[in-house]
Amino acid sequence: xxxxxxxxxxxxxxxxxxxxxxxxxxxxxxxxxxxxxxxxxxxxxxxxxxxxxxxxxxxxxxxxxxxxxxxxxxxxxxxxxxxxxxxxxxxxxxxxxxxxxxxxxxxxxxxxxxxxxxxxxxxxxxxxxxxxxxxxxxxxxxxxxxxxxxxxxxxxxxxxxxxxxxxxxxxxxxxxxxxxxxxxxxxxxxxxxxxxxxxxxxxxxxxxxxxxxxxxxxxxxxxxxxxxxxxxxxxxxxxxxxxxxxxxxxxxxxxxxxxxxxxxxxxxxxxxxxxxxxxxxxxxxxxxxxxxxxxxxxxxxxxxxxxxxxxxxxxxxxxxxxxxxxxxxxxxxxxxxxxxxxxxxxxxxxxxxxxxxxxxxxxxxxxxxxxxxxxxxxxxxxxxxxxxxxxxxxxxxxxxxxxxxxxxxxxxxxxxxxxxxxxxxxxxxxxxxxxxxxxxxxxxxxxxxxxxxxx
Numbered sequence: 001x002x003x004x005x006x007x008x009x010x011x012x013x014x015x016x017x018x019x020x021x022x023x024x025x026x027x028x029x030x031x032x033x034x035x036x037x038x039x040x041x042x043x044x045x046x047x048x049x050x051x052x053x054x055x056x057x058x059x060x061x062x063x064x065x066x067x068x069x070x071x072x073x074x075x076x077x078x079x080x081x082x083x084x085x086x087x088x089x090x091x092x093x094x095x096x097x098x099x100x101x102x103x104x105x106x107x108x109x110x111x112x113x114x115x116x117x118x119x120x121x122x123x124x125x126x127x128x129x130x131x132x133x134x135x136x137x138x139x140x141x142x143x144x145x146x147x148x149x150x151x152x153x154x155x156x157x158x159x160x161x162x163x164x165x166x167x168x169x170x171x172x173x174x175x176x177x178x179x180x181x182x183x184x185x186x187x188x189x190x191x192x193x194x195x196x197x198x199x200x201x202x203x204x205x206x207x208x209x210x211x212x213x214x215x216x217x218x219x220x221x222x223x224x225x226x227x228x229x230x231x232x233x234x235x236x237x238x239x240x241x242x243x244x245x246x247x248x249x250x251x252x253x254x255x256x257x258x259x260x261x262x263x264x265x266x267x268x269x270x271x272x273x274x275x276x277x278x279x280x281x282x283x284x285x286x287x288x289x290x291x292x293x294x295x296x297x298x299x300x301x302x303x304x305x306x307x308x309x310x311x312x313x314x315x316x317x318x319x320x321x322x323x324x325x326x327x328x329x330x331x332x333x334x335x336x337x338x339x340x341x342x343x344x345x346x347x348x349x350x351x352x353x354x355x356x357x358x359x360x361x362x363x364x365x366x367x368x369x370x371x372x373x374x375x376x377x378x379x380x381x382x383x384x385x386x387x388x389x390x391x392x393x394x395x396x397x398x399x400x401x402x403x404x405x406x407x408x409x410x411x412x413x414x415x416x417x418x419x420x421x422x423x424x425x426x427x428x429x430x431x432x433x434x435x436x437x438x439x440x441x442x443x444x445x446x447x448x449x450x451x452x453x454x455x
Contacts, residue, residue, distance in 0.1 A: 014049045039200040042365050048357035064347035066312040067337040068093040073101050076110040083115060090334045093121040093312060103129045108136050121146040130174055148185035148234060154211050155193040158387060161441040168218035175232045185234040187215060195238035196284050197446040198400025201249045206373035207392055209256055210383035226265050234276040239301045241285045247353055250277060250308030252366040278312040279305035286321050287417045288452050294318040302336050306346045307353055313337050393444045407451055417452045
């Protein structure tokens with residue numbers, strides 16, 4: 001580097017830049033013109049310098065991620081062919097969704113033929129049949145497994161109102177029964193339930209962290225140690241379309257999780273807190289009338305997820321709104337992750353957002369606002385009590401209403417949803433989402449929404 005070249009230029013600071021910007025605005029108000037407010041209530045400046053960068057956050061992360069598509073169960077032979085095809089064409093790991101199928105009716109040895117769970121991580125969505133799945137798996141799998149279970153009892157409760165009285169013991173038993181498979185994570189903490197109801201990033205993080213705290217409370221009360229619990233937890237997080245906010249969201253989650261664990265036991269008295277984050281492209285923002293625009297959303301959301309440091313990436317099909325199997329759409333979804341690795345080299349750097357004055361500042365704001373809301377939930381008795389009181393639902397409903405109004409007014413532009421639809425766009429017949437109703441509970445449940453239905 002030729003340092004003599006830089007000596008020809010005088011140093012400058014933010015105040016000098018701001019003075020020049022005000023001059024160029026020719027009388028326009030600086031803050032009203034160049035600052036903007038995020039849905040989370042943050043004020044974002046147009047320019048950041050080292051003066052705004054107090055300290056780099058210690059965010060442990062590894063470069064690279066698993067390309068982890070979803071395969072929905074049909075039958076043993078057809079689904080096995082899909083699993084093998086995905087692994088041969090770019091997938092590193094899999095999510096196997098059993099949907100409404102009964103585990104007892106499935107031959108797992110046929111279904112998983114040629115899939116060695118010690119080499120290929122498979123996460124199973126069992127719809128509450130996790131214990132039964134493990135019972136059958138352990139009959140013919142003699143080695144340590146990788147992957148885990150994608151069921152989240154608390155998330156299911158917030159959407160259906162159903163929660164087994166013995167759920168803490170059932171969750172503890174799953175952890176204990178797979179103690180010999182340390183990379184088979186049986187406890188999934190999901191953010192989708194909040195994201196798809198309309199939450200903004202702070203609410204999504206705070207309520208997800210509250211879910212994790214509830215699991216820690218219940219499991220430690222049953223005698224499990226933090227060192228036994230944390231390796232078995234994995235987070236499944238929706239990644240939306242606010243590009244920089246979503247990068248900061250995943251970075252903030254790592255820091256917040258470490259902070260939460262330190263509240264139970266200081267880091268100097270326990271091993272480092274592991275955290276595994278599986279990021280999934282959002283369904284909330286997907287267009288029904290212009291499904292090809294979802295390809296662009298999925299790409300930028302995947303970029304946010306990988307730059308934010310996800311450990312696994314699930315890119316959903318661009319036409320997933322129809323809940324149909326489509327080989328072409330599945331191939332494109334897998335290839336987004338492949339292209340980010342092989343052509344864009346996003347997997348070559350650990351925490352690539354580190355040192356960006358704007359992203360470091362945004363991450364810090366997210367951490368502070370999330371922790372404040374998390375403590376507010378704790379003061380109400382924790383997630384279960386706050387949800388039964390309607391606090392969580394009210395917070396999210398207000399945010400969703402603001403998003404709906406902006407989408408309807410066109411002040412929030414959603415390509416293919418409320419702007420830039422083409423005459424050839426065909427409305428995709430959307431799958432019917434589960435209804436958030438249960439007459440047995442006296443509190444509201446969280447709906448599974450898409451902004452396209454209200455825009």
